[in-house]
Amino acid sequence: MESYGLFLVVTAIVAFYSSFMGGANDLANSMGTSVGSGVLTLKKAVLVAAIANYAGALLVGQYVTSTIAKGIVSPMAFDVGSNDFIYGMFAALVSTGIFLHIANHYGLPVSTTHSIVGAVVGFGLIAGGTACVNWKKMGFIVISWFSSPLVGATLAFTIFIFIRRKLLESKDAKRAVRLVLPVFVVFVFSVIILSFLYKGLKNLNLGIPFYVSVLIALVVGLTAGVFVRLRVIRQMKKKKNEYDLMNRAFKSLQVLSASFVAFAHGANDVGNGIGPLAAIANNLGKTHYQTRMGIPLWVLFLGATGIVVGLMVLGYRVIETVGKKITVITPVRGFTAEFGAATTVLFASLLGMPVSTTHTLVGAVIGVGLARGVDAIDMKVVKRIITSWFVTVPAAACFTIVIFLIMKTVLS
Amino acid sequence: MKKLYEVFGKSPFDPLVEHMQKVRECVDLIPSFMDEYLKGNYDSAKKIFKDICRVEHEADCIKRDLRNHVPKSFLMPVARADLLSYLKQQDNIADAAEDLGAICMLKKLTLPKPLHEPLKEMIQKNLKAVYLIYEVTAEIHEISEKGFSGKKADKVLKKIEKVEYEEWQCDKAQMSFSKKLFELEKKMDSTSVMLWFNIVRVISKLSNASESVGTQMRMMLAKR
Numbered sequence: 001m002e003s004y005g006l007f008l009v010v011t012a013i014v015a016f017y018s019s020f021m022g023g024a025n026d027l028a029n030s031m032g033t034s035v036g037s038g039v040l041t042l043k044k045a046v047l048v049a050a051i052a053n054y055a056g057a058l059l060v061g062q063y064v065t066s067t068i069a070k071g072i073v074s075p076m077a078f079d080v081g082s083n084d085f086i087y088g089m090f091a092a093l094v095s096t097g098i099f100l101h102i103a104n105h106y107g108l109p110v111s112t113t114h115s116i117v118g119a120v121v122g123f124g125l126i127a128g129g130t131a132c133v134n135w136k137k138m139g140f141i142v143i144s145w146f147s148s149p150l151v152g153a154t155l156a157f158t159i160f161i162f163i164r165r166k167l168l169e170s171k172d173a174k175r176a177v178r179l180v181l182p183v184f185v186v187f188v189f190s191v192i193i194l195s196f197l198y199k200g201l202k203n204l205n206l207g208i209p210f211y212v213s214v215l216i217a218l219v220v221g222l223t224a225g226v227f228v229r230l231r232v233i234r235q236m237k238k239k240k241n242e243y244d245l246m247n248r249a250f251k252s253l254q255v256l257s258a259s260f261v262a263f264a265h266g267a268n269d270v271g272n273g274i275g276p277l278a279a280i281a282n283n284l285g286k287t288h289y290q291t292r293m294g295i296p297l298w299v300l301f302l303g304a305t306g307i308v309v310g311l312m313v314l315g316y317r318v319i320e321t322v323g324k325k326i327t328v329i330t331p332v333r334g335f336t337a338e339f340g341a342a343t344t345v346l347f348a349s350l351l352g353m354p355v356s357t358t359h360t361l362v363g364a365v366i367g368v369g370l371a372r373g374v375d376a377i378d379m380k381v382v383k384r385i386i387t388s389w390f391v392t393v394p395a396a397a398c399f400t401i402v403i404f405l406i407m408k409t410v411l412s
Numbered sequence: 413m414k415k416l417y418e419v420f421g422k423s424p425f426d427p428l429v430e431h432m433q434k435v436r437e438c439v440d441l442i443p444s445f446m447d448e449y450l451k452g453n454y455d456s457a458k459k460i461f462k463d464i465c466r467v468e469h470e471a472d473c474i475k476r477d478l479r480n481h482v483p484k485s486f487l488m489p490v491a492r493a494d495l496l497s498y499l500k501q502q503d504n505i506a507d508a509a510e511d512l513g514a515i516c517m518l519k520k521l522t523l524p525k526p527l528h529e530p531l532k533e534m535i536q537k538n539l540k541a542v543y544l545i546y547e548v549t550a551e552i553h554e555i556s557e558k559g560f561s562g563k564k565a566d567k568v569l570k571k572i573e574k575v576e577y578e579e580w581q582c583d584k585a586q587m588s589f590s591k592k593l594f595e596l597e598k599k600m601d602s603t604s605v606m607l608w609f610n611i612v613r614v615i616s617k618l619s620n621a622s623e624s625v626g627t628q629m630r631m632m633l634a635k636r
Binding site for chain 2: 029030033036164167168169174318321322325326328330358360361365367369370371372373374375376377378379381382383
C-alpha cells in the first residue's frame with residue numbers, strides 16, 4: 001500500500017461528508033422542538049446547537065467512537081498484510097454514506113447510528129467471518145437500541161407528571177414557584193454538569209475523580225437554584241403572576257435542554273462519521289495492529305466540524321421545517337422531552353453505546369404523550385421506525401459487503 | 413428518520429372547537445326564526461331556516477373531516493371513542509335546531525297569544541344550556557393542557573353541573589308549556605296542538621343534547 005497519506009485524506013473527506021449529513025438531518029431534528037415552541041429563533045438554535053455539539057463531541061465523543069472503531073470488530077482479528085481491516089473500515093464508511101444518501105432521497109426513516117453499526121458488522125462478516133465480530137458487544141448495542149427510546153419515554157413521562165403535579169397544578173402555586181422550582185433547577189443543572197464532567201475532561205487531560213465531578217455539579221446546581229429562588233422572590237414582590245413566572249422559567253429551561261440535546265448528539269453521533277476514520281488513522285501503515293490508542297483529538301474535531309458545517313449549510317432549513325410543523329409543543333413539554341432524551345443518550349454515550357438520538361427523542365415525546373401531554377401522536381410512524389430497525393442493519397451490512405468486495409478486486 | 417414532526421398527528425381538538433362554533437351559530441338563529449314564525453312572516457322565517465340548514469351542513473363537514481383524521485393509530489389524551497362520542501353529542505344540538513325549523517315548515521302554524529312568551533322563554537332557557545356547554549368545549553385545549561384533571565377539571569365539572577341544572581329547568585318549562593297548550597286545545601285544531609307539542613319536545617332536545625355533551629366530558633375527566 002503506497003500512499004498512506006492520500007488514503008487517509010480521502011477517508012477523512014468521506015468521514016467529513018458523513019458527519020455533514022448527520023448535522024444536516026439528525027441534529028436539526030433535535031433542535032426543532034425548541035424552535036417550534038417559540039423559545040429559540042432559528043439563528044439562536046443554530047448557534048446553540050453548534051457550540052453544544054462541539055462540546056459534546058470533544059468532551060464525551062470518544063467512547064462511542066471507540067466502540068465503532070474497535071469495539072464491534074477488533075483490528076486484532078485481522079492480518080496486517082492483507083489490509084482487510086483498513087479496506088473494510090473504509091468500505092463501511094463509504095457504504096454508509098451512500099446508503100444514507102439513498103434513504104434520504106426516498107424519505108425513509110433510517111438511523112445513521114444503525115447504518116454505521118450494520119456496515120461495520122457487514123465488513124467484519126465478509127472479511128473475517130463470524131469469529132471476528134464481538135457478538136457480546138453487539139448484543140449490548142442492540143439492547144441499547146430497544147431500551148434507549150423506552151428509557152427516554154419513562155424519564156420524560158416521570159418528569160412531566162412531576163412538573164404537572166408539583167408545579168403547574170400544585171394547590172399552593174406560590175409555594176411551588178418559590179420552593180419546588182428552585183429545587184427542580186438544582187436537579188436539572190446538576191445532572192447536566194455532571195454528565196459532561198464525569199469522564200468528560202480526560203481529553204483535555206483534566207481527568208478528575210468522580211466525587212469531585214459530583215461536588216462541582218452540585219455546587220453549580222445549587223448556585224443556579226439559589227439564583228432562581230432569589231429571582232422568583234423578587235418578581236413575586238412585584239406582584240407578578242406565579243404561572244407567568246413558571247412559564248418564563250420553562251422557556252429558559254428549554255434553551256438549556258435544547259443545548260443538552262445538541263451536546264448529547266455530539267457525544268453519541270460524532271462516532272457515526274469518524275469511527276472508521278479513527279480506526280484507519282490509528283492503524284494505517286502500522287506493522288502490528290493495536291487497540292490501546294485512544295481517539296485522536298483531530299479526528300473528533302473533524303467530525304464535530306463536519307456536523308456543524310452540515311447544520312449551518314443544510315440543517316437550518318430542516319430546523320425551520322420541523323419548527324413550523326411542530327407548533328403543539330409548549331416550553332414545558334419541549335423541555336421534558338428534550339431533557340429525558342438527552343439524559344438517556346448521554347448516559348448511553350458514557351457507556352460507549354451508539355444509540356439513535358432521533359429515535360430516543362421520539363420515545364421521549366411518546367412518554368409525554370402517555371402522560372396526556374400531547375394532543376395526538378401517530379403510532380403508525382412509530383411502527384415504521386421500529387420496522388426500519390430490522391431492515392437497516394442487514395441492508396447496511398449487505399451494502400458494505402458489496403463495496404468491500406469491489407475494493408478488494410480493484411486494489412489487489 | 414425523515415422528520416421528527418411526523419410523529420405528531422393533527423390535533424383533533426381544533427376541529428372540535430370549530431364544530432362547536434358552528435353549532436352555536438346554528439342555535440343563535442333560533443330566536444329570530446321563532447319571532448318571524450310567530451308573527452306570521454313565514455317567508456322571512458323560511459329564509460332563516462335556510463340559514464340554519466346551511467350552518468348545520470357546515471358543521472357536518474367539520475364533523476366528517478374530524479372523523480377522517482382521527483385514525484386508530486393515534487395516541488391521544490382522551491380515548492378515540494370518547495372523543496367521537498363527544499363530537500356526536502355536540503352535533504345532536506345542531507341537528508335539533510334544524511329539526512325544529514323543519515317541523516315548523518311543515519305547516520303554517522299559529523299559536524295563541526298567551527303562549528308566545530312562555531315559548532320564547534323556553535327557547536331562551538334551552539339556549540342558556542347550549543351556551544354553557546359551548547364554554548366547556550371552547551376550553552378543551554386548556555383542559556388538555558392541565559391533563560384533564562386538577563383545578564381546571566373541577567371548574568369544568570361545576571359548569572357541567574350548571575348545565576344539568578339548566579336542563580332540569582328546561583324540562584320543567586317544557587311540562588308547564590305543554591300543560592298550558594292542552595288547556596287551550598279547544599281554541600286550536602288538533603293537528604296544530606300535536607305539532608306544537610312536538611316542536612316543544614324538539615326544543616328540549618337542545619338542552620338534553622347539551623347535557624349529554626357534559627356527561628361525555630365528565631367521562632373524559634380523570635379523577636386522581
